[in-house]
Amino acid sequence: MRIGDKDYQSIWPDEGDETVVRVIDQRKLPYYLETKELRSAEEVYDAIRDMTIRGAPLIGVAGAFGMYLATLEINSRTNIREHLKNAARYLISCRPTAVNLSWAVNRVLDRLLTAQHEDSLSGLALKTAVEIREYEIENCRLIGMHGMPLIEEVSHAKNGSPVNILTHCNAGWLACVDYGTALAPVYLAHDKGIPLHVWVDETRPLNQGAKLTAWELGSHGVPYTLITDNAGGHLMQTGKVDLVITGGDRATLQGDVANKIGTYLKALAASDNSVPFYCALPSTSVDFTIRDGRAEIIIEEREEEEVTTVSGLAGGTIQTVRICPENAAASNPGFDITPARLITGFITEKGVCRATEEDIKRLFSDKLINDGRGSKV
């Protein structure tokens, strides 16, 4: 999407140096726009771990490129099968909650393990990673196309008054490769001239809403207002939210969703105030092998420092301030589970469906049969 006059994406293979994959360094936003070079699976792992890059679809694509970078280390003494399997296991271990990551990494791995001797492994890995990247871009564009009518409908019902959409965390193009998931319908509706306004949850602890979503929307010219994570319930109570659209790190077959911590609270408020609550996600974020999100999804516990400190700009530099007593104990679950009963529907590349096993199966019936993931069901 646009930053001023220029179109950007969040990850791309370097045009000049084929040993380099480039990403936007999301830790520097919204203060500085910088790119970072990734040259190995380790650097991909670290970039995911330290939040240089984040967002379920993006880290899936990054994982695929991580497998490509791992192939560049192969030489005549390498046990290729073992090397590739280790690389895949290592990359997946970085973010156990994200199903995209394991899907993308395993897709590259499978291609490599079944390759013929005459194939160039690195060529095959790069080709597959690029395909996955294109696939995620197209998925996001389709999510936008399918979600836009939901916004348009509200716009008609409000006689063209701005549609107020609340979103949590960052599920925009920075979280994906382009368009975004939750924000794809927003961008497409905005570009079509439908008046709208986005309430942006700051999304503690890492403030991806305040830092990334606000920056993305502002850079593209979409009107938004930043709020604390505490404010959404009040806004819904007072009729100031027409739609909630979030992303989803992982959805289950029965329609539960693991997403950024705090999503569940917004879903409760939406339900209590009859505000439609949609999760926008590509089918790569649906884990067809599990049903009960609360019982079956492991919630990552992250570092305490993310809670006890906040980073931002002061005096022209990025600084980290401690917001609590020294040595305060903190807990930092990274995700929560929103049960299907609180979700109005999913916006996916295949279309919109209710958050029920029946509808999910119907929508993804091709997927379940054709793309090799059906065997897991």
Next chain:
Amino acid sequence: MRIGDKDYQSIWPDEGDETVVRVIDQRKLPYYLETKELRSAEEVYDAIRDMTIRGAPLIGVAGAFGMYLATLEINSRTNIREHLKNAARYLISCRPTAVNLSWAVNRVLDRLLTAQHEDSLSGLALKTAVEIREYEIENCRLIGMHGMPLIEEVSHAKNGSPVNILTHCNAGWLACVDYGTALAPVYLAHDKGIPLHVWVDETRPLNQGAKLTAWELGSHGVPYTLITDNAGGHLMQTGKVDLVITGGDRATLQGDVANKIGTYLKALAASDNSVPFYCALPSTSVDFTIRDGRAEIIIEEREEEEVTTVSGLAGGTIQTVRICPENAAASNPGFDITPARLITGFITEKGVCRATEEDIKRLFSDKLINDGRGSKV
């Protein structure tokens, strides 16, 4: 309550200089313990406005002392009635959501307006303010006595495993004069040797949880863990919260509560997970003149800068960092309304009651008849 070995309160008339009222400067906590002198109604107004002092009971007491300080300005040319009425109106205008403030200020005003000519107005005002202060301390102690059995019961049911209590914002002794409201039962239970642990919501935008509640609890030796405002729902879903206890800035006759923004979201999560949700407040925070909180309570919209920035300690000094793009628009509602249906009960100085008009009327029947507030019902 204790800070290390010493007992403290949040406001007191200076022992040496009777033109001075002293408060703990809560903007400096948890980094520095400093007191501030208040010498006029204007300084009381500013101290409330800039959050040097906050918390419904405390600002009520401060308002009463503000009226006392206003009497010190009376001289032979003063139109006393007009001066006092102006001072009262001015002080009350500072925080329209808080019923304690208008109650305490009007109580001093009424005494002064009905005083005999031989009375010393400043003597009478000081005496009344001191009485209100003692009254709030005793109310908090009684809230603690009535609330403690709720914790004790859970402790018995858990065979002495630590009782996990979640609280939002700061409703401890810093918000009151001593003991606190939500934290009074916690302190009394802890002092009695009941094992417990408190989940402390950081409470954006001003982080009173991270800064004040964490500091209070730590200073008194109560085990706690700091969490983001987003985390409570997940903790309740996973059985890690036994009780929620918050304060309440203003409760209505039918049991709705206005409290710090975000309280409503925690009440929704508590209800969804069958976790008991209590509001602890003195009867001075109950507004017997209104029923429907959402329709009748004005929610204060505060400065955008509280949302766009965070303050904390870096390099040994308190610094403010911007967490979003420059010129980001922000909205900052200070409170939200938790409807009575989500509240298990109130913990008050008169005892515990359900959040229904019937129970509230029964519990406060004396109050409604005897203390001059009954006429408003």
